[in-house]
Amino acid sequence: MGSDSRLVNRMLVVVFTAQFLVALDISLVNIALPSIQEGLGFTESNLHWVVNAYLLTFSGFLLLGGRLGDVFGRRRVLLGAVVLFGAASLWAGLATHAWELGAARAIQGLAAAAISPVALALITVNLSGGPVRARALALWGAGGALGGAAGVLLSGLLTEFMGWRWVMLINLPIVAVLLFAVLSGVRESRAEHRPRLDVTGAVLVTTGMSLLILGVLRGEGGGWTAPDTALLFVFAVAILAVFVLVEHRAPEPLMPLTLFTRRAVLGANLFGFLLSAGQLAGFFFVSLYLQRVLDYSPALAGAAFLPFCAGTVVGLRIAMRNLERLGPRTLLLIGGLTGAAGLAWFAGLSPEAEFFTQLLGPSMVCSVGIGVSFVAMGAAATSGVPARDAGTASAVLNSSRQLGGSVGLAVLVTAAAHVTSSHDGDMVAALAAGYSTALALAAVALAAGALLAVIVLPRSSSEPSDVQRGDEDGTDTPDAGMADDRGSQADTRPVKTRAESC
Incomplete structure (x- = not known):
């Protein structure tokens, strides 16, 4: 093969x-x-x-x-x-x-x-x-x-x-x-145009998700209506809301x-x-x-x-x-x-x-x-x-x-x-x-x-598979293509709509 x-x-x-x-x-x-x-x-x-x-x-x-x-x-x-x-x-x-x-x-x-x-x-x-x-x-x-x-x-x-x-x-x-x-x-694969890491977004989503999970764990152990549980949820939701706003405006979210x-x-x-x-x-x-x-x-x-x-x-x-x-x-x-x-x-x-x-x-x-x-x-x-x-x-x-x-x-x-x-x-x-x-x-x-x-x-699916066009639009360039089940390079032909979801 x-x-x-x-x-x-x-x-x-x-x-x-x-x-x-x-x-x-x-x-x-x-x-x-x-x-x-x-x-x-x-x-x-x-x-x-x-x-x-x-x-x-x-x-x-x-x-x-x-x-x-x-x-x-x-x-x-x-x-x-x-x-x-x-x-x-x-x-x-x-x-x-x-x-x-x-x-x-x-x-x-x-x-x-x-x-x-x-x-x-x-x-x-x-x-x-x-x-x-x-x-x-x-x-x-x-x-x-x-x-x-x-x-x-x-x-x-x-x-x-x-x-x-x-x-x-x-x-x-x-x-x-x-x-x-x-x-x-x-094989290594990376973006041809390497995006900047969204540090602000990373800090916000990591903090928000951690507080949300901590609130869930606190609710399970100490009661869902406890003041500290409610406070964790309020902070988590607020931080995640800010994260969404930041991502909406970020050039490379x-x-x-x-x-x-x-x-x-x-x-x-x-x-x-x-x-x-x-x-x-x-x-x-x-x-x-x-x-x-x-x-x-x-x-x-x-x-x-x-x-x-x-x-x-x-x-x-x-x-x-x-x-x-x-x-x-x-x-x-x-x-x-x-x-x-x-x-x-x-x-x-x-x-x-x-x-x-x-x-x-x-x-x-x-x-x-x-x-x-x-x-x-x-x-x-x-x-x-x-x-x-x-x-x-x-x-x-x-x-x-x-x-x-x-x-x-x-x-x-x-x-x-x-x-x-x-x-x-x-x-x-x-x-x-x-x-x-x-x-x-x-x-x-x-x-x-x-x-x-x-x-x-x-x-x-009527959505085009951008993965297949990665090399054409410069969004991602693997060092080498992968093979399909016949041992050839990854197929770049249009795939039927049902297969795009697969």
């Missing part, structure tokens, strides 16, 4: 591994938290920072991380971020004090904020359409969906059999694979507002927000249900997510085979409603549920739907985006997903706690009722996302 084809295959390894690593670390520590608390002396009040330190820096710096790749070169930024992530993982695994682990997790999130958007931008810039682009989007979706499921699985197994430190150290071999793949499979004039981009981000709310709730509440209601051990609870991994692969393959034929709009509807059906099925679990009769079915249905959704969402979110803004568009999608997961989970945790506290039965029955309510609401969120996507996304 030629050297260019081999280069494409290596780039696909980068896309999958990068997204897998980022998603893995979001869910990897959940089951290990009690062991981490005992090992490093975290208090009940500060244990949440093991999760939230990562979450805050990841969410806050996503837009800046994506733009850095556009400005300074995607290969260079990706290599630096992966090295930083590996060093932070090593520090986390060797930490002897609580503050060290918190700081290391924050640095992991900072590095992930560059890794994730650059991975999706590689697809946007280097692959113009056809089966290879569909396969790349499938692998990007696979990395996100499987990383989240594998994180829950590995968290239980590693904690029980090897100790909590391996929950952090398991990243190192993945980082090594990713570094090798980047060095051998990614960090986030071009014209991205949202593309219906495909807008619809994909709305869907991504609600998808993450449902998906993260599914992982979180099903994991709690298995351990606190059905009395599964951490290892067994992790192993129970294996069918979810298998179903996700099935969904990704379905989407990959049908993306060009059906388009993102139809696949988002099918995938979103299927995933919502699986979450609704989970909501009907009883406190005496058996795995093969009541857990296996919803696991497969939910995961197939989410697998289909990830591919279609990535395709729509980058449809027709200029190559110079590829990293930014990718970062916007990741920001929408991260914000949706944070807000959705916080709201659903509050709803579950309210139902549990007002339940008249014993504690197990009360917990089951709370978790079921949260899963039902997660199903509603995902179904709403599917319907919104259908309303907002165009039936067929």
Whole structure:
């Protein structure tokens, strides 16, 4: 197939591994938290920072991380971020004090904020359409969906059999694979006219997003009507409003507002927000249900997510085979409603549920739907985006997903706690009722996302793909073109409207 084809295959390894690593670390520590608390002396009040330190820096710096790749070169930024992530993982695994682990997790999130958007931008810039682009989007979706499921699985197994430190150290071999793949499979690409970095916009959006996420976390833990929570939201909204005004007037904005004039981009981000709310709730509440209601051990609870991994692969393959034929709009509807059906099925679990009769079915249905959704969402979110803004568009999608997961989970945790506290039965029955309510609401969120996507996304894309014309308008010049599935250079011919969304 030629050297260019081999280069494409290596780039696909980068896309999958990068997204897998980022998603893995979001869910990897959940089951290990009690062991981490005992090992490093975290208090009940500060244990949440093991999760939230990562979450805050990841969410806050996503837009800046994506733009850095556009400005300074995607290969260079990706290599630096992966090295930083590996060093932070090593520090986390060797930490002897609580503050060290918190700081290391924050640095992991900072590095992930560059890794994730650059991975999706590689697809946007280097692959113009056809089966290879569909396969790349499938692998990007696979990395996100499987990383989240594998994180829950590995968290239980590693904690029980090897100790909590391996929950952090398991990243190192993945980082090594990713570094090798980047060095051998990614050619540098940068804008021919390198835009100036919008420092003012970067400071505003990073501060605003961090305060917004902090407000959500504070609302979950201390009450949504508490004065300090309300103040965080007021400051966050005010700063983000100023950010929008600055971007509107900036000659080279960090986030071009014209991205949202593309219906495909807008619809994909709305869907991504609600998808993450449902998906993260599914992982979180099903994991709690298995351990606190059905009395599964951490290892067994992790192993129970294996069918979810298998179903996700099935969904990704379905989407990959049908993306060009059906388009993102139809696949988002099918995938979103299927995933919502699986979450609704989970909501009907009883406190005496058996795995093969009541857990296996919803696991497969939910995961197939989410697998289909990830591919279609990535395709729509980058449809027709200029190559110079590829990293930014990718970062916007990741920001929408991260914000949706944070807000959705916080709201659903509050709803579950309210139902549990007002339940008249014993504690197990009360917990089951709370978790079921949260899963039902997660199903509603995902179904709403599917319907919104259908309303907002165009039936067929009429937007030109600026990525394909990057060399003509001087907006982006890769050092070398990527190959399509026949080993030739990236196709510069006009692509059919349906394929532009792919």
